[in-house]
Every structure is written in structure tokens, then in C-alpha cells.
Amino acid sequence: MNIVETVGLTRTFGDFVANDGIDLRVAQGEIKAIVGENGAGKSTLMNMLYGLLTPTSGSIRVRGTECTFGSPADAIKAGLGMVHQHFKLVPSLSVWENVVLGIEKRVQTRAGRLPFIDARGQIGEVQAASDRYGMQLDVTATVGDLSIGLKQRVEILKMLYRDVEILILDEPTAVLTPQEVDGLIVTLNELKAQGKTIIVITHKLSEVMQLSDSVTVIKRGHVVADLRTAQTNERELAQLMVGRDVVLTLHRDERDCSGNDVAYQVRGLSTTDEHGKQVLSDIDLDVRRGEVLGIAGVEGNGQSELLKVLTGLMTATHAATTLEGRDLTNAMPTAIREAGVGIIHEDRYQHGLCRELTISENVIAGYHERPDVCRHGLLRPHEIAGKRDRLIEEYDVRVADPDGVVSQLSGGNAQKVIIAREFDAAPKLLIASQPTRGVDVGSIEFIHRKILQLRDAGTAVLLISSELSEIMTLSDRIVVMYKGRIIGEIDDVAHASTTAIGLLMAGIPQTEEVAR
């Protein structure tokens, strides 16, 4: 029996059809994966199911009855819960407060209910729920202090606590370690065994294969395939998604760069956050010319802070940083760029781009003082437009309106604007953090290829990513960060196992592993 069904579901934005007559059938108690490139219309579909968008035409049926959802509250009432890729949490509240927000229970006495929230009772309940699903959360911790990975668990817990029957997860594994992904799969299977239905939106085809029972592929607003997972494979899915063969494993020239000069050197980098908490301790890094040094680790183990310190957005309490012999310790962002550092920030729309500015204005950001675009303090609109058009061409940015703002671009194309801007300056060092997060398969391939091209041209690359496969594909050498320290290093990436790195990511040093 289909617990959720959509019939001819269509949603248009102006004359752009985001979803065109989608027929989706989700059976009771199955794990359904919905895959598709960025911009294919997955999120539009999910937002309609969750009451965030109203369909232009078509209908949604839950357990056979037609439903109209005016808001997420309606959807939750109907038993549909969503875990967003981007979190909807109140940072200043604690974990349990976030979980019970909206459905708080009040203190019950014999005389009736008091106007106070039953904190003790609910802390217990939420903690129990967390433990039941192996979330390992301290429910009294403040959400703002949690790492991104933990915040996501709070999101999942929030829905589980609401006893939803159908759980929609939007890119749930984007921030988890391999071990945690395994844990999540166990959890999802457990939920499935209890009769819950799970819909997972994801880019990661390996996970689709691992966890789902059936898979629906969406392309340009249409359902292009509806398959049993057991009867398909990653290659076929990828092909269906993008309509062409995708090179899932990039060919990479193996070459020894251990003899190259060290271009970028970081010594003894330590710093504290604004609360005085030690977030980075004694980090040493050496990146050689033509080498990709990957920094692996579960998100929230200091990578964000490391990026900020290295790019001049945060100061280090102790450090010595040099690029090609030039001292860059606690330098300003301008000086760092001037020294030849290209930067891909982890938060694309916070630091990398300005959504409301035009593509032209974005492609010069950070380089807008250079003589090719600016002379005597005046910008050169003609040259800037020329640069923009050249970069759009060279980096295959799919853009509807070259004069338009960046917010028109899909995630992958927005990222390509950043890549184009930073790579065009021919950096001596590239610091890239999560360069392919939330980017479609086609763009991932493109971005990876560009990074390797840069490396082959002799640029030193520092790659920070929580995506282990990305680190393994691109890096010549890997260091693993755990709790603000470098916990291990892997020199022979070709022969390293995911398990070994996974253990390091979980904070178990390899020496210990060997000793056992």
C-alpha cells in the first residue's frame, strides 16, 4: 500500500516549471531514495510534501486521502516530518529545548497544570530518545556550541520525538563520518522495522545503494526512473541523473611530489574561540608545490576555525605561517590574497559570494583592486564584463542572465563562479574547504578536475573536506583532524583504507590500533 502518493504534482515559478506532473509512490515501511542533480526539482517536491510550498496543480495523498498542507504543522499532523539539510534550530537554546519547542509539556500537579515547562521530565524523555537512536547528545548542551554534525542530529531527534510516521531526510549524511553514516543506516533500518516510512533525498549514490529499497530519479522536474534498488547500480543511476556517463572515480596522475619544495608551512598554530575555549592546538602543516594535502575529519573538529585562521578571518594565539618564505602569520585577508592564496570558503553564501550582487561584482571580489579591473580607484566595467564572460565560458557556468545576480544560479554553478574567480588569479596556494558541498554530480567532477589541473600546474593545494571520498580522490597526502588537533597522517593515500581513516576521524589514533 502506498502511504504517500502524488498525482501529477506540478509547481511552477513564473514560467519556469520546477516540477512537472510528478507521480511519486512511496510504499508503507520502505526507505525511498530520491536522487537527482541540483536544480532537478527534488527540493521543490519535498517542500510541497512538507507544506512549505503549495502545488500549482496535482494532488498529494497520504494513506489514500487527499491532503492540502498549508504549513509544515499540517504536514506533521498528517505524520510527515522533515529533517532539513540546513538546520532550523535556535542556537541559544539547549538541545532538549529545541527538540520540544512547540510541543512543550507543562508541569502536572494534582491541582492541575502549572504554567511552567516540565524541564526535568522532558530532559529525561529527550535524553532517552537520543540514547535509543544512538545520537550521543548531551541534551542540556546549548545548540549554538554544537558542531554542525551534532546540530543535524538534533534536527533528526526533533522529528523522531514528534512520532512522525513518514520521515523525509534532505541530504542527511552530508556531514557525517563513515562510521556515523553506518550508524544512521542502522537507525533508519530500525525505524523501518518499526513500520515507519523514510524518504531520503541524496546526491550520494553509494548510500542510495546501501540503504534504500526503491529509488526515484528526478531530472528537470520529471520522474525519469522508478527503480527497485536491488535491480540497479550506481552507474546506471548516475547516468539517469545527468543523462550521460559520469566519471565517478577521477583519473589522477600518481606522481611523487615529496621531493618538491615546501610552499606553505604552518607551525604550532593554536587559537581559542570568543569564549576562550581552545579550538586549535599546535597544528603543523606542510604543503609542497604541486601537492594536494587533504585535511579529513568529522565536521566541528576545528576545520572551520583552521580555515578562518588561515584566511585571515580569525587570529591565532600562536602560529608561524609562511608561503614561499613570506610571513603570513595573522595577516589580513587582503595581504593573504596578495601573497597568492586562492580561497574557497566553506560557506558559499556567507563568505564566498554575495547573493544579491551581480555575477560581475562577484567575480572581482577579493581581486577588485587589481589593475585589470580597477584603475585610479575606479572600476572598469568593460574589462569586468569581459572577465566575467571569459570565466563563464572557461568554467562552464550555466547562467540564464549574465548581467543578473548570483542568486539565480544553482549551487553547482554558484560554486563554479568562486572556482573561476580564485583559479583565474593563478594562486600559489589554494585553500579549498568543502569545495563540492551541495553540488551536483556533474559539477563535482568538473571542480575535482580543475583542482587537479591546478595541482599539476604546480600549485600547492590545502583541501579541507568532510567528504572522505573527495579527500581520498584528490589528495596526495592526508592529515586527520580531531578535536582541534592533527591526530594522524597518511602518506600513502593509494593504499590507505577508508576504515583506517574513519578510525582516525573518530579519534582513535592509529598507533593504538596497531598496538592492539
Added chain:
Amino acid sequence: MKRRARRGSSLFGLGIANSLIPVVSAFVIGAIIIAVVGENPWTTYQFMLGQTLFDASGFVKTLHYATPLILTGLAIAVTFKANIFNMGVEGQVLSGAFAAGVVGFTLKGLPAPVHITVCLLVAIAVGMLVALVPAVLKAYFGVNEIVVTLMLNYAIVEILRVLAQTVFRDPTSGYVSTPSVAPSATFTRLFGTSLTLFTPLALVVFVAMYVLFKRSRLGYEITAMGINPGFAEASGMDVRRKIMTIMLISGALSGLAGAGFMLSEKFKYTLDFSGNPGLGWDGMLVALLGGHDPVGIVVAAVLYAALKTGADSISIFSDVPKEITGVIQGLIILLLSIRYFTRTSVVARRRAPTRKSSEEPVRAAQS
């Protein structure tokens, strides 16, 4: 995908709508009030705007009064665009005017061009100096510039009052006032109209500011800072230095506005020099009405000056109390505070549908 309009044109239209709706609505409500008083709104408005906008000598007069407002409007806009709020334009105007007045009546025997130039430069320097205080506090100590600039206004008004009552008092005057500036320090009226060289000077400043806003690196950085400070910082814009620069420009424009008004209209500092509510405050309205766009500011300043000078024609030619202009001004301010269409609402509508509508609040949760 081809449906998307260009940002420039549509956001421009948006700005116009956001300014036009309040103005038109204010006039409509004003008309109702006039009708209730028992007068004909149409003829009243004809007197009011006909004399100030559609009559040659009237328009010249309007332009004369619009001149300082153009400068104060620009002074406000340059900071607001960067999301810095210089609420102290009024104080900077007054100090600039006072300084120009003092230089104007103390220095003697200078040729007029030199004397005027000296007055203006001193006023600009004083305006910048006053703006420097909140700028340094904001940039280097993180002190909220809104509070500092706002409070500084009151301090400056009192200081100038004391100075005008004691050291620089004109003993021959029956009320608190400084001596008039020397003839060599006054802008001469052009062709017998009320217009002086101050107006073309302000227009030159306007052109410079237009270039700064639209074409310069600084303008680009100001826009980026105003929209997304995180992005601006990550792109290597030295936010501290920009705050200093922006505040100093604002102070300079304010000082110039005050000095020009002094040397072309008032000639001496009195306690009601800046009028009510004051050139700085009016400039805030003008900047808001003009959508923080240089061209919009000029249009808004002219309209606003027409409204103010129109009050006199009303009292001369009709029985409507001239306070009606005050009512209309008040209504414009009130209605302007409602944003009818926001940039984000337009951008959101144009956004790729796949982008989650939820991203905005989410970012706040992550930080």
C-alpha cells in the same frame, strides 16, 4: 530561465515604487484633510507645487533650498548603504556651519573666492572631526555608532549654544546670534535670483558622489559591506578602514552642507539655524525617499524643498493653514517607514526554485 528580468531595471523600479507610493499616498491623505477643512485640495496643491516646481523663479528658489538637502541626503546615504548609521549628520552640519561662520566674520580683507574657500574647507574639516569620534569608536572599539552619533548631536547643539551666547555673541543683536559673516565670505546671488554658486558646487559634489557610488572601488566595497559584511571581510575589504573612510566622507559632506547654508542663506549662527526639524534630519528623509541612490536623492531633495517653500504660497494664496505641509511631511515619513517591496522579496521571487525558501533563517541558526 529566460523569464528573469535584469536586476538593475527591476530593482530600480522597485526603489521608485517604494518612494512613490508613500509620496502619492501622503498627498491623497493630505487632500482629504484639506477637503475636510472645506477647501479645494486641487487648487491648494496647485498653489503649493505650481509656485515651487512649475514656475521659473519659484523653481530656482526651491533649488536653492534643496541644495543643502542634497548634500545631507548624500551624507546619510553613503553611510546607510554600508549599513553604518551616521545619525549625527545634524550635529556635523551645525558644527560645520558654525565653523564657517566664525571664519567668515573673523577673517577680514581676503578676496571673496579665497575667503569662501577657506570657510568651506574649515567647515569640511570640522564636520570630519566631529564624525571622527564615532568612527574611531565604531571601528576600533566596536561601540555602536547609532548611539554615539545620535547623542553627539545634543552635545554639539549645547556646545554651540554656549559658544554663541558667550565667546562669539554678536553684542549688537537682540537675540542669541553670532555676528554676520563678512561680505567677502558670502556667496553672491546669481543673476538676481536666490540661487548662488553653492548650488552648482553641490551638483559637482553630487557628480563626484555618483561616480563614487556607481563606478568606484569604494562604492563597490560599500555595497558589499552593506549587503554581506562576512563576504566583504572574506574578500579582503578592510572593514575598519572603510568605516573610517565612509564616516569621514559623511562628515565632510555634512560640514559642507552647513557651511554652504551659512554662506548662502543664513550668514550668522542663530539657535534655530538649521530650522525644524533641521537639515540633517531632513537629509535622512531625503535619503530614504531617494532610496539611497544619488539621483533619487536629488529628486527627493527638490521635492522636499518644494514642499517646505510651498508652505508660504499656501498661506499667501489660500485659507488652508500652512501646517498642512507639515502634515504631508509627517505622512511621508510615516509611510516611508513601511517597506512596500523589499529587495529580498523580488530576489526571492526570481530565485531558482530549487533553492530552499528556508535558507535565510537557517543561516542565522548556524552562526
